[in-house]
Amino acid sequence: MGPVAELHMHLEGALEPELIFELAERNRIALPHEDLDALRARYEFTDLQSFLDLYYENMAVLQTEQDFADLTRAYFARLAAAGVVHTELFVDPQAHIARGVPARVVFEGVADAVAASEREYGLSSGIIACVLRDRPVPEADEVLGELLRLEVPLLGIGLDSAEVGYPPSLFEGVFARARAEGLHVVAHAGEEGPPEYVWQALDLLGAERIDHGIRALEDPALVQRLVDEEIPLTVCPLSNVRLEVVDSLAHHPLRTMLDAGLLVTVNSDDPAYFGGYVDENFEQLRTTLDFTDDECDRLARNSIRASFLGEGRKRELLDAPRP
Ligand SMILES: Nc1ncnc2[nH]cnc12
Numbered sequence: 001m002g003p004v005a006e007l008h009m010h011l012e013g014a015l016e017p018e019l020i021f022e023l024a025e026r027n028r029i030a031l032p033h034e035d036l037d038a039l040r041a042r043y044e045f046t047d048l049q050s051f052l053d054l055y056y057e058n059m060a061v062l063q064t065e066q067d068f069a070d071l072t073r074a075y076f077a078r079l080a081a082a083g084v085v086h087t088e089l090f091v092d093p094q095a096h097i098a099r100g101v102p103a104r105v106v107f108e109g110v111a112d113a114v115a116a117s118e119r120e121y122g123l124s125s126g127i128i129a130c131v132l133r134d135r136p137v138p139e140a141d142e143v144l145g146e147l148l149r150l151e152v153p154l155l156g157i158g159l160d161s162a163e164v165g166y167p168p169s170l171f172e173g174v175f176a177r178a179r180a181e182g183l184h185v186v187a188h189a190g191e192e193g194p195p196e197y198v199w200q201a202l203d204l205l206g207a208e209r210i211d212h213g214i215r216a217l218e219d220p221a222l223v224q225r226l227v228d229e230e231i232p233l234t235v236c237p238l239s240n241v242r243l244e245v246v247d248s249l250a251h252h253p254l255r256t257m258l259d260a261g262l263l264v265t266v267n268s269d270d271p272a273y274f275g276g277y278v279d280e281n282f283e284q285l286r287t288t289l290d291f292t293d294d295e296c297d298r299l300a301r302n303s304i305r306a307s308f309l310g311e312g313r314k315r316e317l318l319d320a321p322r323p
């Protein structure tokens, strides 16, 4: 398989239970869990919201620049071990600002690790700040303004959190402003929400990639549009199983999507929560769905094509000799 880029991973979703305990001790935060096993027992989800409840709760241990830098470095180290060459990671600023941790603290920690990722881990990286769609629109606008003022080195803006009931149309103005500032645009759509949300992400937000997008399959005209315009879908197989978006990995529609000509990529979403990093997602596709070397190679090539790397770097990676 050729070089792989990860394009859909929430940094806070790489917060492993061991690191939660370590940071709680360092920051003198009392956890509501007796021990690691008691915390791990809570990693059973029935839908997106049941996961988000724990995801936001666990973030309480992230307090200082150092905490964010350590979390980012732990993720890079894990990716480097898997041979991943590039990552565009999501960060949820509102989740931290809302509990009293300033955006400056979050991004100075993350940006520090990102600036050093090439030198320290041999992989390139960029930051995509995500708007929490289940929080007020004016708050998203205010936070975008703050990130621009702080001159956070951002690659793009994304849209995440609880999907159903929070259509992309709500954030049309915020995303127009982000685009005018030269930011790339991505959006979660069609994870739990209907195909209509994918149309809106494309037409109203100007999304260049759709995160998840698996429910697009319910709308043939939408599939045709995504194929024609080569709009990437960042699919997260293990996440879809754990959040019960699909009933089992054996029934995951990834091969159908690939065969339909969609530009699909494989990603981990929240690796500390869903049972695996990006390499483990690939491995389970091979073992459970019998994905071939050729199919995995197509997915890997798609990840490079779908990235926001420069065209020259993309060519270099796509032309690199296969191991
Ligand atoms: N899978 C997911 N969907 C929406 N928001 C998220 N935030 C973290 N993981 C997410």
Ligand SMILES: [Zn+2]
Pocket (backbone or CB within 6 Å): 008, 009, 010, 160, 188, 211, 269
């Ligand atoms: Zn996601």
